[in-house]
Amino acid sequence: MAQAGIEKLIDELKARAEALGFDAFGIARADARPDLPEKLHAALAEGWHAGMEWMAETEDRRGDPRRLWSEARSVILLGVNYGPEIDPMDLLAEKRVGNISAYARNRDYHDIIKGRLKELAGLLARRAGVEVKVFVDTAPLMEKPLAEAAGLGWQGKHSVLVSRNFGSWLFLGAILTDLDLPPDQPHAESCGSCTRCLDICPTNAFPAPFRLDARKCLAYYSVEHKGPIPREFRKPMGNRIYGCDDCLAVCPWNKFASVSREAKLRSRPEFERPALAELVQLDDAGFRALFAGSPVKRIGHARFLRNVLVGIGNADDQTLLPLVEIRLGDPSPLIRGAAIWALRRLDPQRAEARRLDSLAQEGDSTVRAEWDGVV
Template sequence: MTLSAWEEPVLDSDNPDPGKLVAELKARAVALGFDSFGIAPADARPDLPEKLNAALASGWHADMEWMEETAERRGSPKGMWPEARSVIVLGINYGPETDPLAILEERSLGSISVYARNRDYHEIIKGKLKELAGLLARRSGAEVKVFVDTAPLMEKPLAEAAGLGWQGKHSVLVSRHFGSWLFLGAILTSAELPADAAHVESCGSCTRCLDVCPTNAFPGPFRLDARRCLAYLTVEHKGSIPVEFRAPMGNRIYGCDDCLAVCPWNKFASVSREAKLRARPELERPRLAELVQLEDAGFRTVFAGSPIKRIGHARFLRNVLIAVGNSADPSLVPLVEARLGSDDPIVRGAAVWALRRLAPERAEEVGLAYRARESNSSVLAEWTGEIA
């Protein structure tokens, strides 16, 4: 539900009844800048362990071993914290002011996922959640725990159970008020709070999010195979980008917004409030020619406070070099060549691929010298075109 209509309630005691307590929490959430608020019982989704285990058995989690290692706890809030009675789920609208897909046509620029164009959302939300959880603890005497995508808690299905929206066919939460653009955070508590009604799935026959995926990462509606997802490959994946996904990557250098951006519910998004997150201008239209020249210190400076910093300099250059290879811009060839001698084989391999894409004759000309001193088998395979 949207919070825009709530006002600060007047409480007549320091120990309000559950209804008054929830009203106070909602009002405080508005003041903190949250856009959505809902409550679900901690055991509201008994179906989650079965669904999670099926996804893991199919290998859709790719090399995110932590999902398998935490499966027992991830399947239920009570599996992680047996004392949990209620889950408060909150959302902050981060919807973009312009079409995030328009930049995909400008191949000299790098496309950064909307969520990463501001400060790290973990830091943005965590402090607000802690303040709200502290209020709950003081008023109720109950225990509380705060989570922002940093523990084995399945926020999206819990947000659906709490009435914030529903998990769309792209697996992301969809809200009638904010489309596919909500940052989520959760508070687990030992207090038993009055629950909101779960939201019904409202995608209907629409398949736009599935159809737009550049790598066919959806085996079917409501099912996502991370092994084919550019959001996973450019952010979580630690190795080289698989060859079959490099051309479809285009100029996406961090994340992929395609399935979110085409959701029809986005057009019904509420008008942004003052608390809306604003993108850093320099991250909206960054030039590949500048990004590919960033050394580690420059990378850390440019992306200070950004989630992009977490992937590290080498993986960032890997992504940028793939985008450069897709740019069809021969003026970038010298900048690619400058990365052929990188200390990191992931960077060298991506540079070889980019050079062979942009200037195959030049790649043949310089390749013999580089191959003679190359010890990494994967990079050698890039030079010969035999990479799997």
């Protein structure tokens, strides 16, 4: 395409992206970050991906968009603002409610963004007669450094993209194309001497600025981790029952971010201050119904109740004891184990009184270990 035609095409794409609800738009060359394979390899070698083995399994493709698609020449990066209406940090003091990460309080962002990306990519394909591929987080594409290369913002010291206009609250999506498009200027890192995101982390999950060790990250343990929450992280979890927003929420650039202009990206009221007492009573069907269309649904009933019971163990509210004791007999070992920890936190004497009888009937080694463990 002639230069004038490409400029007109980009203007049309930007206008359509805005109409579709995208708040940020930028273009990077597919080879804009030749440093990524080495950085990714170093992080994997350190074990910072914890149990997310899929990151290691896709290392070759993840470090370079052209490994995903050899014909890729340009990457269009899109962002959607999901700035929350209430500060997630305010909920940490409300121990009887569950704190759900801001990104999960509305519809699943994969569902929100993917349809829009497909429509925009279809427009590009029709106008230019080119090939396109759409990516939203689920494919091995490193959107954050590419978004930095495309000028949407910069990767902050907490490793999340930071935008001058939207702080740390941007969902990202990408369109790969075999068309050469003029790239935008990369955004310079603008964190300065600020270390608020590092200092606020309750588990010291940042071994250094711009590096995150998932083996210490509460967001990882509450969302990705499939087994019991390691004991050393249960008290720091507090009432965080899905994700952890601390490092995002304290970013000073958030003061420039506005609440999402779209109702579909605003928090569902039932997810803003859900009572732990109600959540712990959910059966599998009730869990699926409540979290239909939400990212929370993906972790499943057992892992969710594991998180809720850890929250209850940190709630210091003995009125919740009967609800905890019911879960001691749950069919899921993951739930039974978390219930034991919560019971021992709320009433050590009551827990000790039930210990021997429960051990006599318990065949799961991880649950037996909970009875013998240290709170």
